[in-house]
Amino acid sequence: MKLTNIRIENFRAHADTTIPLTQLGCLIGENNAGKSSVLHALQFVLEERKLTPNDFRAPDETVSVTLRIDDIDADDLSRVAEAHRERVASMIRDGSLTLVRTQGKTTTAESRYWDFEPKSADWDDARLEEAIGGKKGAGLRTAAIELQPRFKDVLGDAPKIGEVREQWKRLKRELPAEQLVAVPAKFATGISAGLKPLLPSVIYIEAVKDATSEARPTGTATFSRLLELLFTEVEDQLGNIETQFAGIHSKLSRVLVADGKESDERLPAVKLIETTIERFVQNSFPDVTLRMNVPAPTLATILSGTELTVDDGHRGMLASKGDGLKRTVLFAILRAYTELRGRGLGAEPATASKRHAYILLFEEPELYLHPRAQRQLMAALEIFALDHQVLVTTHSPGFFTPTTSGFAKLQKTDSGVSAYPVEISMQARDAYQLIHHENNEAGFFARKVVLVEGDSDTIIFPHLARILSAKWDQYDRNVMFVKIGGKGNITRYRDFFAKFEVPVYVITDLDSLVDGFNHLTSDSELKLQHSDLMSAVHKHLPSESTPNAKTVKAIATRRNAAELWKAAQGYLTEWRESRQEEPARALEEALSELFDLGRGAYRESILASPPTGPIKEKRDALVQGLARERVHVLRHGDLEAYCGSVTTSDKVEASIQFCREVTTKDEYARRLGDEAASILRELEEIFATVFAD
Template sequence: MRLKAVSLQNFRRYRERTVVPIDQLTAFIGRNDAGKSTILEALDIFFEGGTVRPDPGDASIDGEKANVRIGAVFTDLPVALDLDAGAQTTLAAEHLLNVDGHLEIVKTYNCSVSGKVPAPKISARAMHPTAEGVAGLLQKKNSDLKKLVKGAGVEANCHQNSNPSMRQALYNAADNLALADTEVPLNDADAKNVWEAIKRNLPVFVLFQSDRASRAQDPEVQNPMKLAVQKALAGISDELEAVSKKVQAMAEETAKRTVEQMQGAYPEMELASVLKPAFEKPNWSSVFKLDLESDDGIPLNKRGSGVRRLVLLSFFQAEALRVREERASGGGNGVPIIYAIEEPETSQHPDHQERIISAFREVAGGGDQVILTTHVPALAGLLPVDSLRFVDTDPADGAPRVRAGSTEVFAEVAATLGVLPDAAHQANVRVAVAVEGPTDVDALISLAGVLMAAGDIDGFDQSRVFWTMGGGSTLKDWVERRYLDSLNIPQIFIFDSDQTTGAIPPSQEKVERVAEINARPNCQAFLSRKRTIENYMDVAAVMRISENKIQISANVDPDYGDMADAFAAALKMARAAHGQDLNFYPEDMEGRPLPLAKSKKIITAYIMRNMTANEVRGRGTYTDVNGESRNEILQWLTTIRAHL
């Protein structure tokens, strides 16, 4: 199941019902005390994560203190629900889906009490039958359902030892169910069994908070380990349920015999007539403990906050690695997880902030969900624009509001948090060159260096070129593109064609995008004739640079194949064959060693930089519609040079 939205009402600042959409990666951005952490803590209360518990102080001032509501909407629903006694049903058959076909669960807390808040009332907001004879069937006991089945004359259409079967027979026999938007209670009768089955399918939710005191078992350290236990338990929930039922049956049988013995031996005792065996299901997550210990004997919770947060960073990087490995092996993502992280930038160096955002994006891309909060401009600039949820106060009524998606919202985020482009301080910028990724910049600089050395193009001052990502995938990208519009400098866009074969033209979307940009004043756009920038590498250069030890397969199409994957495979084979004798030590533009896992970076910043002018010319040459020989690499670079 995947969380699609959360709703709050009468909860802290959110007095009026507020629905917040949730994506695979969701980032709540806003000033301190805007109401960002409130959403994460509400979810922890809903999922019973254990970090936050409902409190009378959670009720909104001037709100309905006895009606504090936290709701969650889910998609990717289970095909079937396994109830007690082996019965099966579905959410659709029980009419527990809302008007959009999603599962919407609402928990209502009575925060008007003075002490501990009691357990919530649980309901499903659904298009549910309201017609006479079929209303409230989930709240009926087995005996009541049998009477209704007999009265409707549908005994032959169901199994009377199965409540779901009897409910279905009654629904099918009704002329009109009169479906209406209803809150269906899930606390009583067979509805409770349905809720227990739903609970077993819910995602595992874990909240990492940033603002708390360090203690013996600091959650900042323990939560990743606690989550490891939760994931393991969730993966064997059916087995644990079977163990619980077996223990319950054996224990209740013993309790029953004890009570019967007591009633027979001591009939005069009134206590014997009221004793009933009661079984409380175990909290399995409290049974198993998993801690981390420091090698030098210093408790990890006594380390600096930055080190403790690095444990969290390492956890998410390890999760990102797991996602990659599962993708490579074709395995599933296992139990769905929702990671909620408050201010991941806390006590972290800016380099670590970039790495943890990268890990978050990869974990979210693998199928789990990541929700975070931040108010730091540098971190906000790294986030995908479609993940943003801007939390602020509505000037009209002073209520909190959560907004996403529009140009107006992005502008407000940038202004409120101070997200500014690097180009703002570069007074001598003459042209902006927008490409699809950082390795595209490396490639153009490498290719320009080769052709300048050969005299094919004049040299130009790199400090006057503002390189930016043209895809607009992050807030920083969006701001920079809009900023450059107002700066009124020439803009050049170079897009990958993304073609996987020459027989299929580029997507119409990209063609139209290039045409739209070319129609703008002061802008020029190019669509590459090969798949990506890596396809402008000459495979002969790879062999020459590696002394013929790295050989890219002849089965790979150099124009439309995935050259990064092809190079990675060739490098892996070369390392296996030659070991230490490979003598392949790629470096970046500054002469720093490049990790061998960075295939794209090696291609664009090292191999292309060491190609010959003839190799560069050869990879850029094409024949235009008039039969004339052209060179697109030269076209890109001379167009940039013309603005300098």
């Protein structure tokens, strides 16, 4: 059994939000984006909470939370008391149950479930009652068959009217899905309470500084629920404790037995207490009757009184200790469960059907934890999620691992909360590396993401934007510059962030038009423009490639060039040893291929300073076309062309030095010299697009 979908209407910031739920999921978003409200909405349904006036987005409208539960099987139904099991099973269709809980500002909260009624008026209950009214025996059978021929195969020769009604309900339930429509239905008497054992119990760890409420020994406290989890593992050593509990309950309260009828085997003293209270009430209100119902004792109610004493130099109750210690104990119980889960605490491991279902709602697990403790906690949550669902709200992608089954990014707007569910469909390794990449955690919460190649780009570009215009501040505008480590990663990163509905921009060097254009766009028209441009450039290349020292250094750092150079060294060694023609020819081919890479430098030089008007026009048209796809190619070359002269070869150090020395637009213009007007105009066009509202 698992919760698969929640729809939240008119609840706090949520006007109408639908979010898929997974086995181990994360809600991400800025502060006050409505993440905690999703957890509270789950509590509203599963724990039948009541709302306060502040919970209504529109005061005059009803709050509604719809929760879908799928994959309900026989093991899950076995947790329901036998007296209620058949009725609860009838509410489940194809292993699914949908609960709806509503509350108006002036009305009480009410829970219902989605029942399925036939779309056709032929199946209206009123038609049945009209057809069979006053009929008996064979006449009743004939009337029922005339109304619905399917009765012919399910009714005896002289059915009773109750049998006809039951078969009518069964026939309606067996109609194909396309002939049915979902309608909210009220629970039968006693079924609301009878359904509870089927539903997961909520364990809620809030992101609050004061953890006292979580550590108190009460049935609904996190502390109590976590202990309940642990003791589930030793139920096999507790004998027939549930039978003993049922025996105690029957002596204290009326109970429903297997046939659904009420049994009253209460102790005479208990009956006397009820009748005595009722007698005194009837002295003032003669027509009033009174019933006393005592809840059934359970392991959970007993555990709710469990207390932990802690000696940290001063012996006292856990609830009296500091927040850090209290939260550590809570996490320790969770980790203890995950460690003991596999082997159990008893003689035999607890079976899946024996375990009650839980859902762990965890607000910002990263709070107040050392990074090592965060990793340990995440590992515990992964194991916990093997048995029970987990939903965390977080600002840290550190709580994503290859086992995390889904994200939902929440974004608050004037019209409510927009949810962007994200299923990580790429390879687990790719997704893991992307999310854990340096500074990428901010990308999840950024308004826009700008992909750049290296560390120096993440330093220089935000600095240039800020000195060109005060309104282009990356922090104020929530624009994140993300290092991707090379053009080959552009597609991966663009696809990844696009899943979170984050607008993605790219700023890349001019050499991307020479080597790596396939990573910039998939547009066929732009590819044709690129091919036309590079054909024109090729005509202006020198017939022989004679690379200078700078070119040799540049190409030698490329992966393919490094491999060629290594191969050339091997051929040279082989030739020295054998003096044969074959290694000599292989050496010549490797060196020719290696230094032909230097022609790329000539192509880039031609693109940066076009020798003809047509080449310039073709280049500018292509760059503008890419810009419309949020890909900005630097027309003047690489980042060094935009920084002027530097006094160090270390790129990061040079970038920091540049930011110290150039702090105004005028200083930057002087640094650029004759190229100032052209470069400033180009950068202003790029940043105006990136930082636009």
